[in-house]
Amino acid sequence: MSDRDATIARLGINRRDFMKFCTATATAMGLSTSFAPRIAAAITSPRRPPVIWLHGQECTGCTETLLRPSHPTLDHLILDLISLDYHETLCAGAGHQAEHFLAESVRKNQGKFILVIEGAVPVKDGGIYCQVGGTPFVDTVKALGAQAAAVIAIGSCASWGGIQSAPPNPTGATGVPSVLKDKTVITIPGCPPHPQNFLSTVIHFLTFNKLPALDDKGRPLFAYGRLIHENCERRPHFDAGRFATIFGDEGHRQGYCLFKLGCKGPITHANCPSLHFCEVGSGAWPVGTGHPCFGCTEQAVGFRIPQFTQAHISNPTPAAQQPPVEQEKESGLTTGGVALAGAAVGVAAGASMMAGKKAADRKDDGE
Numbered sequence: 196m197s198d199r200d201a202t203i204a205r206l207g208i209n210r211r212d213f214m215k216f217c218t219a220t221a222t223a224m225g226l227s228t229s230f231a232p233r234i235a236a237a238i239t240s241p242r243r244p245p246v247i248w249l250h251g252q253e254c255t256g257c258t259e260t261l262l263r264p265s266h267p268t269l270d271h272l273i274l275d276l277i278s279l280d281y282h283e284t285l286c287a288g289a290g291h292q293a294e295h296f297l298a299e300s301v302r303k304n305q306g307k308f309i310l311v312i313e314g315a316v317p318v319k320d321g322g323i324y325c326q327v328g329g330t331p332f333v334d335t336v337k338a339l340g341a342q343a344a345a346v347i348a349i350g351s352c353a354s355w356g357g358i359q360s361a362p363p364n365p366t367g368a369t370g371v372p373s374v375l376k377d378k379t380v381i382t383i384p385g386c387p388p389h390p391q392n393f394l395s396t397v398i399h400f401l402t403f404n405k406l407p408a409l410d411d412k413g414r415p416l417f418a419y420g421r422l423i424h425e426n427c428e429r430r431p432h433f434d435a436g437r438f439a440t441i442f443g444d445e446g447h448r449q450g451y452c453l454f455k456l457g458c459k460g461p462i463t464h465a466n467c468p469s470l471h472f473c474e475v476g477s478g479a480w481p482v483g484t485g486h487p488c489f490g491c492t493e494q495a496v497g498f499r500i501p502q503f504t505q506a507h508i509s510n511p512t513p514a515a516q517q518p519p520v521e522q523e524k525e526s527g528l529t530t531g532g533v534a535l536a537g538a539a540v541g542v543a544a545g546a547s548m549m550a551g552k553k554a555a556d557r558k559d560d561g562e
Contacts, residue, residue: 223470224395224407225417239404245300245308247339248282251324252359252368253314257350258284260387277397280308283327296330299421309400310338310343312371315352319367333374340375345400347374347381348413349393353521354382355494372413381406382413386491389433389470392418412494414464423460423488425443426468429453447485458487465492 217231221488248258279285286293300308304383317324322331331465340346348371351357359368372380383393396415399407407415424430432438432452439447440455448455454461471479482488490496 197483199434205223220395220398221415223391224399224415225420230402234398235400237398237479240401243278244344245280245304246277246311247280247297247300247308248311248313249332250283251312251314251316251353252326252366253264253350253357254388255284255313257313257353257393258282260390261393279311280304292328301339305342305511307344308342309397309549310346310403311349312346312353313349315356315368316371316374317359317366317368318374319365324366334370336374340371340378343378345381345406346371346375346378347383347393347396349383350386350388351386351491351497354384354413357386367383379406379409380413381409381415384492384494385402385465385498389418389467389472390493391470392466415526416494418470418494419464421464421468422465423465423482425465426466427460428468430484440483452489453482453485457494458482458489459490460488460494463488463496465489465491521558 214231214235217234218228220234221228221230233385242255245285266404279299281293281314283293286296288296316322316333316336319332322333325332348354352359352368353371354374355370356364357370358366359366360493370382372382381396383396385392392415395417399405407417410416410419424433427449428434429452433454434451436445437451438451438455439451441447441451442456447453452458468482471483473479494499531553
């Protein structure tokens with residue numbers, strides 16, 4: 196029996212479903228479906244990369260999100276795709292036994308293992324606010340990061356510092372890229388991130404033996420290359436000037452745009468509208484359930500900037516002074532150095548102009 200057939204048999208699926216998964220994974224990474232056989236070969240290879248998973252200041256939500264997908268399941272991820280050598284939440288051992296196993300895995304796989312870091316890294320006062328085995332977490336991150344083949348910061352806490360870094364930030368919490376400044380760190384932000392974004396990043400590394408294309412914040416472009424606003428299911432309401440203004444009002448019940456309720460989708464890069472959570476179909480993401488996006492995948496947006504007030508909506512900066520959404524789409528990947536809050540107010544101006552135009556049209560029609 197081949198490695199592929201053995202893996203398929205262990206998963207309890209047929210070859211057709213397995214290849215459908217590989218094809219879907221290729222599509223999620225922005226690749227041609229012709230790469231599906233190559234992805235299948237990488238997934239079923241007996242040479243599984245060792246993975247060391249560390250926890251800093253966090254809620255373990257990023258680990259929890261990996262329990263949700265069924266393609267692949269968590270057991271397939273850690274038993275077939277990778278060799279999860281160390282994970283402080285899932286370790287069977289504890290204390291000195293776990294720390295010994297960590298040291299042995301690093302020694303045997305130096306320069307070959309993937310280091311996954313979940314949670315912010317406190318650096319104030321020498322990092323004493325988060326210690327594992329008596330060692331400050333920041334020291335462990337630096338030591339292991341220097342020896343890893345690749346470093347992945349999963350979740351907004353590990354990517355930027357998350358809620359722990361919100362003012363006044365008493366522990367000096369920061370993201371992994373700020374600690375490993377001389378190392379390329381792949382960031383998979385989100386609170387929590389979609390598990391498929393993490394899985395696709397790992398599969399890309401397994402398939403091509405290199406990192407996927409990244410934006411200027413270290414995020415994979417296949418997942419974070421477009422604004423939420425571009426593909427949002429409520430975008431037609433935005434374009435038509437239809438907004439919910441109070442939770443539970445008629446507009447909210449009708450599924451109108453949530454921008455006036457503080458939605459930050461126009462300045463947030465993520466694939467949430469097209470890759471729903473929990474594999475339950477349409478609507479399984481915050482905006483789909485009636486809650487505004489708060490920008491958890493965007494640095495200095497989620498957890499930091501207060502929701503925009505009614506004053507911003509009623510008295511916006513003139514649209515001519517702000518880049519339109521279309522410029523964000525053309526630039527492709529980043530906010531181009533424009534202040535995020537300013538961009539959002541620019542969108543508000545555009546929304547106000549659309550609403551005004553619609554009112555004028557109604558007047559012209561004699562309504």
